[in-house]
Amino acid sequence: MLRQLRPAVVLTALFTLLLGLAYPLAITGAARALMPAAAGGSLIRKDGIVIGSALIGQAFASDRYFWPRPSATGTPYDASSSSGSNLGPTSAKLRERVAGEVERLTAAGIATPIPEDAATTSGSGLDPDISPAFAAAQVARVAKARGLPEADVAGLVSRHAAGRLFGFIGEPRVNVLKLNIALDALKT
Amino acid sequence: MTFIGWLQIAALFLAVLAAVKPLGLHMVRVFTGERTFLSPLLRPVEAGFYRLAGVDERKEQGWLAYTLSMLAVSIAGFVLLYAILRLQAFLPLNPQGFGNVAPDLAFNTAVSFVTNTNWQNYAGEATMSHFSQMAGLTVQNFLSAATGIALAVALTRAFARSKAATLGNFWVDFTRANLYVLLPLAIVVALAFVALGLPQTLDASATATTLEGGRQVLSLGPVASQEAIKQLGTNGGGFFNANAAHPFENPTALSSLLNIFAMLVISAALTYSFGQMTGERRQGWAFLATIAILLIAGVGAVYWAESAGNPILDELGLDAAAGNMEGKEIRFGMAGSALYAAVTTGVSDGGVNAMHGSLTPLGGLVPMFLIQLGEILPGGTGSGLYGLVVFALLAVFVAGLMVGRTPEFLGKKIDGREMKYAMLAVLILPVAILGFSAVSAMLPAAVASIGTPGPHGLSEILYAFTSATGNNGSAFGGLSGNTLWYNTTLGLAMLLGRFAYVVPVMAIAGSIAAKVKSPASTGTFPTHTPLFVGLLIGIILILGGLQFFPALALGPIVEHFAMLAGTTF
Numbered sequence: 001m002l003r004q005l006r007p008a009v010v011l012t013a014l015f016t017l018l019l020g021l022a023y024p025l026a027i028t029g030a031a032r033a034l035m036p037a038a039a040g041g042s043l044i045r046k047d048g049i050v051i052g053s054a055l056i057g058q059a060f061a062s063d064r065y066f067w068p069r070p071s072a073t074g075t076p077y078d079a080s081s082s083s084g085s086n087l088g089p090t091s092a093k094l095r096e097r098v099a100g101e102v103e104r105l106t107a108a109g110i111a112t113p114i115p116e117d118a119a120t121t122s123g124s125g126l127d128p129d130i131s132p133a134f135a136a137a138q139v140a141r142v143a144k145a146r147g148l149p150e151a152d153v154a155g156l157v158s159r160h161a162a163g164r165l166f167g168f169i170g171e172p173r174v175n176v177l178k179l180n181i182a183l184d185a186l187k188t
Numbered sequence: 189m190t191f192i193g194w195l196q197i198a199a200l201f202l203a204v205l206a207a208v209k210p211l212g213l214h215m216v217r218v219f220t221g222e223r224t225f226l227s228p229l230l231r232p233v234e235a236g237f238y239r240l241a242g243v244d245e246r247k248e249q250g251w252l253a254y255t256l257s258m259l260a261v262s263i264a265g266f267v268l269l270y271a272i273l274r275l276q277a278f279l280p281l282n283p284q285g286f287g288n289v290a291p292d293l294a295f296n297t298a299v300s301f302v303t304n305t306n307w308q309n310y311a312g313e314a315t316m317s318h319f320s321q322m323a324g325l326t327v328q329n330f331l332s333a334a335t336g337i338a339l340a341v342a343l344t345r346a347f348a349r350s351k352a353a354t355l356g357n358f359w360v361d362f363t364r365a366n367l368y369v370l371l372p373l374a375i376v377v378a379l380a381f382v383a384l385g386l387p388q389t390l391d392a393s394a395t396a397t398t399l400e401g402g403r404q405v406l407s408l409g410p411v412a413s414q415e416a417i418k419q420l421g422t423n424g425g426g427f428f429n430a431n432a433a434h435p436f437e438n439p440t441a442l443s444s445l446l447n448i449f450a451m452l453v454i455s456a457a458l459t460y461s462f463g464q465m466t467g468e469r470r471q472g473w474a475f476l477a478t479i480a481i482l483l484i485a486g487v488g489a490v491y492w493a494e495s496a497g498n499p500i501l502d503e504l505g506l507d508a509a510a511g512n513m514e515g516k517e518i519r520f521g522m523a524g525s526a527l528y529a530a531v532t533t534g535v536s537d538g539g540v541n542a543m544h545g546s547l548t549p550l551g552g553l554v555p556m557f558l559i560q561l562g563e564i565l566p567g568g569t570g571s572g573l574y575g576l577v578v579f580a581l582l583a584v585f586v587a588g589l590m591v592g593r594t595p596e597f598l599g600k601k602i603d604g605r606e607m608k609y610a611m612l613a614v615l616i617l618p619v620a621i622l623g624f625s626a627v628s629a630m631l632p633a634a635v636a637s638i639g640t641p642g643p644h645g646l647s648e649i650l651y652a653f654t655s656a657t658g659n660n661g662s663a664f665g666g667l668s669g670n671t672l673w674y675n676t677t678l679g680l681a682m683l684l685g686r687f688a689y690v691v692p693v694m695a696i697a698g699s700i701a702a703k704v705k706s707p708a709s710t711g712t713f714p715t716h717t718p719l720f721v722g723l724l725i726g727i728i729l730i731l732g733g734l735q736f737f738p739a740l741a742l743g744p745i746v747e748h749f750a751m752l753a754g755t756t757f
Binding site for chain 1: 389
């Protein structure tokens, strides 16, 4: 066993330098040089101030904005502490929570059957997207709160709806933060 | 289930299939010591490493010395990682100022990463400094995977050689696996990941002022470099708590497919290397066919169960057509989540892009069952191949019993000695999984960790020990695992699943290598035919799977009927 000690210790140390420091630092340098926006977290800035990341969902409660999915993080959409609910399919807590969401959404004028994603939490608690069905169901509420014609808001939603890549990879979706930024930019 | 969903699944498997031969051949060149296109760049580094480590690369080792070397590097890795975690607060690159990791959590985490399990009883973004993630966890992502590849190569040589006393040199195989296989692939995949949107920065976080005037702290870090090797090395330990469901680890459906491709490709290609090195190329394809049949069946089962949805929630007024969306991300949907869930468990990766604990009962049963089959579909880098060979030995033995012939595999006679070692290896899984689960289900302190009571609670415990023993790392996350009991017992289960399995496998390798390799005769039972593939699938399901059926009946199967009856707990 002693004969194994030197190669074990020396190779572990050398590989720590190569794979633990040189490799990630070289990738960091290359990423910053070649793709600075992505490497920095795809941040969206407005007047020089960071207002979010294109990839990360944000909490919205006001009627003037499209709402995201419910979030299981401590405070909704806490991007420093990602988490799913991890509740099992027969959990009473899950049933109670979804029932509460259904009540909230019907009170906000969304007809049943409610889009599945509107009342369930995502795996990360940070899902940036909602389904096109959930977005469509919110058009009337947002248009009314902003005093805009429904057709304008619906048009905005369809312009922000993303389809499947090459027609078969992924799912149709609407990025809520980008949609709401565009909404703010819309002339009232 | 939709046609488009299946198209996406088919595209992924075809992409992996296309890579099997080129990557498999590259690995053959690497491990037979031939020059590769990377040699001009890497050969000086390799030679320098040997010089500093005092390794004579021409000197081969017998199975025992090879195994001891493997254990030595695992122990060295464990000690270093444990020390880094315990001393985190005093080490550099800690912009968030995280404190030292607690002793039991550090033990669990160090074991977890050294055994290629990557079970995580911590939330990455709230526990680990950049230094711990890079110099600690990322390094073990490489080294544990390289260790698995080396062992698989040694076992392959045992079948390739005749009357041989040695299996190669562990230090050489280990070094070459890191330098010529894992590192180049990791660099390419890491840069592709950044292009797809994964962050790669030394900043700790960015702070955003939200549209509604709130404050959102976005955790960042060197994510892409760690994700690349996390998948290529079938480690699965995420940078963030939510793993590959987190948009920064997995921003698009395309990045998700690249994740799945990366976790499959080395293990799949090793079947080709095995065929090529043993001179029985058809054997490699037979292994790959076995893997593909079982894995695609697994994907289909999860896809079907998740698309069918959860009637308890649908009754409340949800649109049943969308399937079960709890714990899933919009961009992946049913097909993308099902594909990831089945592959990550068939492969011993353990990363997740949807929360397994929130899958429907049958959708959650499948990933658990795929781990219980022994992590061979196609399993972890290297570990999958040697696991599959063990099952192949059992299959020829059973076939031999049925027709009254001496069992033979690739020209090597299989005797009682190899069968005893093979049984020792495969029995580790039921002993550790069912043993620890049974004790935990009886201990009030262990039961208190359960998130969802009722049959799902048993599933949470069973899944935890299944995942740990199978060196997978995924979880039914409702279970609070960061307790003294689970940190310790899950750590032990991971050690048993890795090392108590590997030692008998290496003893088999030593004994097989020493035998004469005889040419096939008319009496030889061919092991590359559809008949053998069918037999192997049968052995895997019966021997690997059936022993867990009673436990699964009490967990996910009971829960399935409870769900149909609308019962909650």
